[in-house]
Amino acid sequence: ETAVFQTPNYHVTQVGNEVSFNCKQTLGHDTMYWYKQDSKKLLKIMFSYNNKQLIVNETVPRRFSPQSSDKAHLNLRIKSVEPEDSAVYLCASSSWTGGFYAEQFFGPGTRLTVL
Amino acid sequence: GQGVEQPAKLMSVEGTFARVNCTYSTSGFNGLSWYQQREGQAPVFLSYVVLDGLKDSGHFSTFLSRSNGYSYLLLTELQIKDSASYLCAVDSNYQLIWGSGTKLIIKP
Numbered sequence: 001e002t003a004v005f006q007t008p009n010y011h012v013t014q015v016g017n018e019v020s021f022n023c024k025q026t027l028g029h030d031t032m033y034w035y036k037q038d039s040k041k042l043l044k045i046m047f048s049y050n051n052k053q054l055i056v057n058e059t060v061p062r063r064f065s066p067q068s069s070d071k072a073h074l075n076l077r078i079k080s081v082e083p084e085d086s087a088v089y090l091c092a093s094s095s096w097t098g099g100f101y102a103e104q105f106f107g108p109g110t111r112l113t114v115l
Numbered sequence: 116g117q118g119v120e121q122p123a124k125l126m127s128v129e130g131t132f133a134r135v136n137c138t139y140s141t142s143g144f145n146g147l148s149w150y151q152q153r154e155g156q157a158p159v160f161l162s163y164v165v166l167d168g169l170k171d172s173g174h175f176s177t178f179l180s181r182s183n184g185y186s187y188l189l190l191t192e193l194q195i196k197d198s199a200s201y202l203c204a205v206d207s208n209y210q211l212i213w214g215s216g217t218k219l220i221i222k223p
């Protein structure tokens with residue numbers, strides 16, 4: 001099956017803990033993204049990787065860091081979670097075309113709840 | 116500042132049509148995408164528009180007016196399964212700026 005896969009689906013943790021979310025795509029794409037979707041459904045891009053190089057790094061807190069082993073994997077680590085990190089984290093991939101007009105394929109998301 | 120605005124909710128009736136509006140104000144414009152997101156699911160790409168005018172894709176059509184910073188997604192012959200949030204996103208100078216989405220509620 002060709003798609004974008006994310007694990008875990010849900011994660012509940014306490015303030016100050018470290019969490020890591022995994023993303024893998026089997027679509028043969030060369031660009032992957034991490035988005036945060038808040039309770040109002042607003043999507044904000046956090047990171048994108050093209051051929052293992054960070055090409056967009058929005059002003060996210062330093063406790064967030066992307067980790068990529070190859071162009072099919074892009075993980076997200078949060079070093080010390082805070083309550084405002086509670087959200088759905090969506091991973092996506094696309095073929096790099098020099099812009100964002102390539103169709104992006106999204107994973108099912110990881111819902112993080114910070115107590 | 117830059118922004119993409121969408122109404123939060125829209126209600127319509129099965130078998131009729133719905134027009135989902137999107138207005139934007141961005142420093143650059145390369146194109147605009149529309150995505151559908153059902154509750155608890157991932158966004159799914161519907162359309163990408165670059166040129167002014169109406170782009171007819173059957174059940175979904177999109178309109179763009181770059182001079183007015185305006186686009187809409189038109190859904191015809193609505194079905195209950197079209198109930199979802201519809202997100203527009205502007206490709207602006209290597210940034211993708213998303214609206215908060217419009218939740219489309221379809222009544223029988």
